[in-house]
Amino acid sequence: MTTVWTSNNGLAIRDLVPAADRRAWVARGHCPDRDLYSLFAEHVRRHPRRQAVVDPSGALDYRTLDLCVRRIAGRLRDAGLDHRDVVALRLPNGRDAVAAELAVAALGAVALPYPAGPGTRDTLSLLRRSRARGAVLADPADLALRHRLPDLRAVFSFGPRGPGVRSLCAPGPPLRPRPVAPEAPARILVSSGTESEPKMAAYSHNAMAGGRANYLRALKRRPGPMRNLLLVPLASSYGSCGTYVTLAALGGTLILQDSHDPATTWDTIARHRPTHLFAVPTLLRRLADHPARPGEDAGSLHALVSSCTALPETTAAACRDRFHRPLITVYGSTDGVNCHTGATGLGPGTGTGRPDPAVAAIRVLDDQDRELPPGRPGRICARGPMTPLSYVADPGLDAMWRTADGWVRTGDRGCLDDRGRLHLLGRTAEVVDRGGYSISPAQVERELGTHPAVAEVVCVPVPDADLGQRLCACVRQVPGSRPLALADLTSYLEDRRGLERRKLPELLLPVADMPLTATGKICRRTLTSLAADHHAGTGRTCR
Template identity: 35%
Template sequence: MLEGTVPVPREFAARYRREGYWIGRTLADLARPQARTDGTRTAVVTARERLTYRELDERADRLAAGFSSLGFGANDRVVVQLPNRPEFVLTCLALFRLGVIPVLALPSHRRDELVSLCEHTEAVALVVPDVHQRFDHRTLAREVRDGVPGLKHLLVAGDPDGLTGLAELAEAAPSEPETPGPEPSDVAVLLLSGGTSGRPKLIPRTHDDYALQGRLSATAMNFDERGVYLAALPAAHNAAFGCPGVLGTLQVGGTVVLAGSPSPDEAFPLLHGEGVTLTTLMPAHLSLWTELADVLPSRAEGLVVEVGGAMLDPEVARRAEAALGVTVSRWFGITEGVMCCTRPDEPEELRLGTDGRPLCEADEIRIVDSEGHDVPDGHDGELLLRGPYTLRGYYRAPEHNAASFTEDGFFRTGDLARRTPTGHLVISGRIKDVINRGGEKVSTAEVERHVRSHPAVAEVSAVAVPDASLGEKSCVFVIPVPGTEPPTLSDLRTHLTQRGCADYKLPDHLRLVSELPKTPVGKVDTKRLRAEFVAGRKEPSHVTD
């Protein structure tokens, strides 16, 4: 067991194996069965490249040998920051085969996030693209190495520019591994949490539990070896990685199509060109696709679109189905574990009007009041989760674990939910302070920490405010330092960029205030600030952006 992780209690692990949820296979075996039985089947496709299962299997083995030549060994951690390219799939698969643990970063992450990940995991390597969306990640990687002396290797997909290229490593001749492969109960990957308190926490997913999630997701979507999955969201996201995503598709022998983004100009040609049957979008992307439905050469009949990451208006889903010809499946899930979805063959009122049912019969759901007592169906309460693919503790985070889990192992989601008589969930809000910006979870505490470092900022409170396209955006209420020139929104965004923050974490709105309202217990009254923003209240102490 990886140091710093919390194992599933033995009695639960034994039960999950006995009942057939954990089947004793690892993600290291992805692509091998198909490579041996039908190796010419298409495994991974992009607009420029196509890999069969045999090619994927052989290239992953060669890359694993190259990683081994660098000294990578079982339970080492490697931060992987790659966009939706074949190298992402190959790198993860090669690391799985060595028992090395990929730590998945997003392409939008910058110095601040990457330094934090590398330090926290004691990573031996960082894997980046050469240039992505006109940003040179090689320069970024060097900056990260300067801030993390223990980082031994910088690996590059594409032109290495003096660093170590993945293509060079993949020239190594595959050989029999010197040590056994990973055990099914080993940690396979470290995924990012939504970052609801300060820096994102890391979620250890084992081979057993993550493989189960992929299989269950595929089953719920009626997705099998004939299926073609379009990864339009970043593949490092849980949604596009394992729901069923890249890994679930490879498990069942389907085809993974990698798109650079959900933008219609990239995604639409692939839908028809590759015969896509399943994809995952955020609500804002679904609305954009609906607006541009006329661009499609023909209706996308037979395409199931999983929609999650933010609240979805049922009417938006109905318009999308009518315009595009797709079937919408609503998803609610957390990277920490239990996933709920509506099945494509369910009645419309359930499929579009609820957030679905759990994937697994062994998933345990409680909805409780503020005292921890279960509430009746139809009543709102906090959603608690436990099950065979739900974590029992964050990586190296004992303080968070003490607050995030009940004594009997249920995960406290911080989401408000109610259960319908049919067993479907309806998510009605959340308790934790987080901004859900088009599916990207932004911690208000993290934004506040960075804004507070600006020399003209005396105090700040960040809140989520409604936005028509993204669902929510961020607004920072700032008390300027007396006697200084008050910061502008542009000043703060530039400041956070220089501190290495990702674009989606930059504040969207600014309000300059003389004081921050407080609750009776002395905390900043964020509800009042949010209400003031919505009401468009203009006072002398407020300056709008």
């Protein structure tokens, strides 16, 4: 029987994982069977003076942060919100975003964080479909949308205010939180994915404090609390390892900054001594390429953690040379898949690491959902303690991406080797169709990423009247390297990497910097548009 959670205004969230599996994960110790605020409050009692969050305004210890959290939760409660509500959060990284998310947990409500940035389309889409009754917003343009959101009961802001907007800076009586069901939804993760509207996946308290926390625990290499420097938005799927995991589940310290400037990050590392740095490959490369300064010290770092997209070999090498610290790559997504190289190390043959059943078991299936033996490529599926309940307000996505027994179809192709390590082979839907021949951009990117002069590469399709599509390589070169021509890359792929000639890119688009999305990923859509415009204006080759 499927468990269903229903909000005050009728939003139904189903748990598509069998209840027996959820109970088994608790029995094995993979999930704490407690709600997130209760876990956070335990850390407040155990180490009230430990730094909880560090941002450009300074540091807050656990006791001070908890008082802020309970006062914000009291303001939410006084506005008529409760544990059967969804509360949207669109705030820049910092203490306000951390306190607001924990306040939603203290209330027992469901948090819907999504990245701050220009535009109101996502706000309207997410709040309408989630039927959010509360929202904490920072952008005045978002604050003006209240009249277009009939379910929205209360709007709050830490800064700008307008008609009907309540301040979260005003003092008020703190809430006395009560425990909520650990399998109830706690957070909705948002991903643009390839859909026309952002996808929303609902995670329970146990999934956040269990599976997702277990993934972070496995990255620890030394005893003591983690001090995690996040260079990604807290509201992103990757950034979900921040507030509810680093703080509530693990009792560590969360270090945030309001800039992606490499010099600022190096200053943050020296001043606040993080143990782990979480970033996308683009930002890691920028850090590695930034000129070194006398006395530079990254000795506090235990590891660099990369996720969201493949880590090019040249970027990995540059990071090793600059930081002299281990690199861990994470294969993960909003949909509930996770596998990383924390245990296997990053090297030839390790792939994306060995799946951890305390986080998410992984199996590879054929087109008839039959499990394939080691070495046979197929569709990657995942299920485990971090598996989300279901997609929100979109049963069509559940039908497409979830199996009848709760496994998540990731949309990726891969295989498991005879040592249980997972190897990615690309997206099932991301292919370039050149005259009826399918080319995997991921494969070409992986091979081009080994070129010593290539810092970053993304391969995208460009429309072609003759063949339908051609493959364009969008390349950012290593600073100071000799400019590359298309022939340099194709000869390298064919002669040095053994790639078949029919897979070679036919177009080249040099870029000074890769365009990024609000979540820090490389924006393939922008690159596709740039490549198409460039190709249309210059003929068959981009250079």
